[in-house]
Each structure stands twice: as structure tokens, then as C-alpha cells.
Amino acid sequence: MINKIPCLDLNGQHQQIKQEIFAAFEKVYDATAFSGGPFVAEFENAFAPYIGAKHAIGVSNGTIALHLAMLALGIGPGDEVIIPANTFIATAWGVSHAGATPVFVDCDANNWEINPAKIEAAITPKTKAIIGVHLYGQPFDINAVKAIADKHNLYLVEDAAQAQGARYHDQTVGAFGEMACYSFYPGKNLGACGEAGGITTNNDKYSEHLRSLRNHGCTVRYYHDEIGYNYRMGGLEGASLTIKLKYLEGWNNRRRAIAKRYQNEIVNPKIKMQSKDSWSDGIYHLFVVTTEDKEAFVKHLGDNNVIAAFHYPVPCHLQKAYAHLGYKVGDFPNSEYLASHCVSLPMYAELTDEQVDHVISTINKY
Ligand SMILES: *Cc1c(COP(=O)(O)O)cnc(C)c1O
Numbered sequence: 001m002i003n004k005i006p007c008l009d010l011n012g013q014h015q016q017i018k019q020e021i022f023a024a025f026e027k028v029y030d031a032t033a034f035s036g037g038p039f040v041a042e043f044e045n046a047f048a049p050y051i052g053a054k055h056a057i058g059v060s061n062g063t064i065a066l067h068l069a070m071l072a073l074g075i076g077p078g079d080e081v082i083i084p085a086n087t088f089i090a091t092a093w094g095v096s097h098a099g100a101t102p103v104f105v106d107c108d109a110n111n112w113e114i115n116p117a118k119i120e121a122a123i124t125p126k127t128k129a130i131i132g133v134h135l136y137g138q139p140f141d142i143n144a145v146k147a148i149a150d151k152h153n154l155y156l157v158e159d160a161a162q163a164q165g166a167r168y169h170d171q172t173v174g175a176f177g178e179m180a181c182y183s184f185y186p187g188k189n190l191g192a193c194g195e196a197g198g199i200t201t202n203n204d205k206y207s208e209h210l211r212s213l214r215n216h217g218c219t220v221r222y223y224h225d226e227i228g229y230n231y232r233m234g235g236l237e238g239a240s241l242t243i244k245l246k247y248l249e250g251w252n253n254r255r256r257a258i259a260k261r262y263q264n265e266i267v268n269p270k271i272k273m274q275s276k277d278s279w280s281d282g283i284y285h286l287f288v289v290t291t292e293d294k295e296a297f298v299k300h301l302g303d304n305n306v307i308a309a310f311h312y313p314v315p316c317h318l319q320k321a322y323a324h325l326g327y328k329v330g331d332f333p334n335s336e337y338l339a340s341h342c343v344s345l346p347m348y349a350e351l352t353d354e355q356v357d358h359v360i361s362t363i364n365k366y
Helices: 011-016 018-031 038-051 062-072 090-097 142-151 204-214 235-265 294-303 320-325 333-341 353-364
Strands: 055-059 080-084 101-105 127-133 155-159 179-183 197-201 287-290 342-345
Touching: 011 018, 018 038, 018 235, 038 055, 038 197, 038 235, 055 062, 055 204, 055 235, 062 090, 062 155, 062 179, 062 197, 062 204, 080 090, 090 101, 090 127, 101 320, 127 142, 142 155, 197 204, 235 287, 235 353, 287 333, 294 342, 294 353, 333 342
Parallel strands: 080 101, 080 127, 127 155, 155 179
Antiparallel strands: 055 197, 179 197, 287 342
16 A cells, blocks of 8 residues: 655655755855845846746745735725635735735636636726736636736736746746736745745836835835835745755646646546646646545545645635625635635655556546
């Protein structure tokens, strides 16, 4: 019997690069460069060209990246921002922390990304921006969403927290809108040894403003031009990210290969997968499937030592935190279906071929 296959295992990756990471930590330590500083700048200078954006700004986590993006766009109380109902809740937090109101729209029934056809009905005179989410590492239909944003004079922001290195029409996501926000939480495809996040933009003004906002609202030390935040990235986090960035394409390609095997070899009519559009070259942050009887399926997986997870069991509009917005069950049927039927399969670069074989044969026997 095969050993338990966890849904996510970060240890394999971290053992492989431990010596390299520890050597970098020693450099940060000897330079006492713990907060912002040269090791964060080094990462920013490597990450911006990787994405194909002019600027990268490192911050303390992905939620803060979204918050700062809203602030830099001048979004605040009284404003509305359109986001998909099926995303990790932090997309909405960015909007709420800025004092604005998230307005949810449903996802597409097949690709599970924000449905461009649902956006226009959600636009009001208060709408300022759309945050599209590259959910599970698959790009949303950026051109379709951007056309709507342009038509209505709205900002487009990409939430690329799950999609570092994903491509849309052969171009890396993260430079299509005004800004893109990233999480480098340890479990993301590019994850720091610690908490971290970032923003990319092609706009010089936004870049300068974001750098000031993350650092107490100052460009000259002890002179504060506006109310700022302490949202800097740490030096240890920055140093770990510079190292991991070198491996990211390889890790992403291994995920793509595993995903391809799941897509081709899982042949069970009870299991439905996220559809893959021709313009989408995702990085499979998560591999989510749906099935009618989720409990029975997860029990079958568990009985065979395959550990599943759920991303995400409650859509944003039905979270208690947003009860005051007045949404109800039935508002976004595709997001609600996904929430109550989604099962995440094991997905990480270090899965062995034998483990992948076992996941596939277990599912085909269900
Ligand atoms: C992880 C994540 C975030 C938040 O990032 P943190 O670093 O955990 O704050 C935002 N949006 C999405 C889609 C995410 O998956």
C-alpha cells in the first residue's frame, strides 16, 4: 500500500534547496538587512522582468498587495469594485480594507473563471475597478474583461496570487491591467520562507506611490506626505524568493505535466474538471475537480491514502463577513455549485510518477 499522499507537501521542495536558502539567510543576517533593503530590491529586480512588467514592489503579503493597489488607484469609501464570487476571500479583503465595497459576479460554468458576460450588469455609477482572479493558476479571459473595463472607464487589476508564471495568449500574466497583485505565501507556486506579497505595474507613478505607501507614506525618511503603512517585505523573505524564482519555471512545468496526466488519464464520468481554453497556459496552483457526491468521493480517496482538500467551500457572497451586503443563496449558481462540489487533488512539483499513477487509478476506480 502506498504511503499517504498529501494534497500539498512543501517539505520536499524546501529540503532540495535548503543549503542554498540557508547560505542566503546568512548573507541577510550578516548584513542585518531584515526589513526591506537590498535583498528585497534584488528580488523585485528579478521578478519584474520575469513577469514582463516595468516595476515590481515587494510587500508583506498578498492581502496587503490588494489593499495597496486599491489605495494607489484612489479607490475608497463609496466606491465599488467588481470581483468574482468564487475566489479566496482575500481578493475581497483588499477592497474592504480600502473602505470600498466588493460587488460579486458569477464564474463561467466550464472554466470556473470570472464570467465576462456577467460583468456589465454589475456595473453602477460607483464602480471604479474590476479585479480579475487567475483562479487555481488558470488565466481568466483577460481580453474580454479588459474590453468591458475600457468601455466603462474602469481600472483592471489582476489578482495573480495563484498564477506566478501562467500565460495568456503566450504572454505571462501580470502586466495586462493597471497592476497585478501576488501572494508569496509559502503554499503558493512561488512562496517565500515566510509571509510575503508583491505588486507589478508598468506605471511609474503607481510604482512610486506604492513604494511610499508601504513605507509609512514617505519618500524622504521622517517626512510623511500622507497616512502610510508599514507593509514592507522582510529581507529573509526577499532572499528566499530570489532563489526560488530561479526554479519556478521548472516547478511550474512539472505541475503542467502532472495536470496533463490528470486531464488525459482520469476517465471517470463522475468527475468533472476545469475546462482549459485555447489561450490558457496555466500553472495549476490547484487541481480542482467537481463531483456530485463529494463526501463519498473524498472518503474513497482517503481510504486509498489520497488526501483531498476544498478550495473553497463557501463562496465570498455567502460568507458571514459579507452578510451586510444582502446576497443570498441562488445569486451565483455556478460559484455555489463549485463551492459545494469542489475537491482539490494532490498537486505539487515533487509528486512522483508513482504517486500520480496511484491518484489516477484510485479516481478511476471510484
Ligand atoms: C493567497 C491569495 C491571496 C492573499 O494572499 P496572502 O499572502 O495570503 O495574504 C489573495 N488572492 C488570492 C486569489 C489568493 O489565493
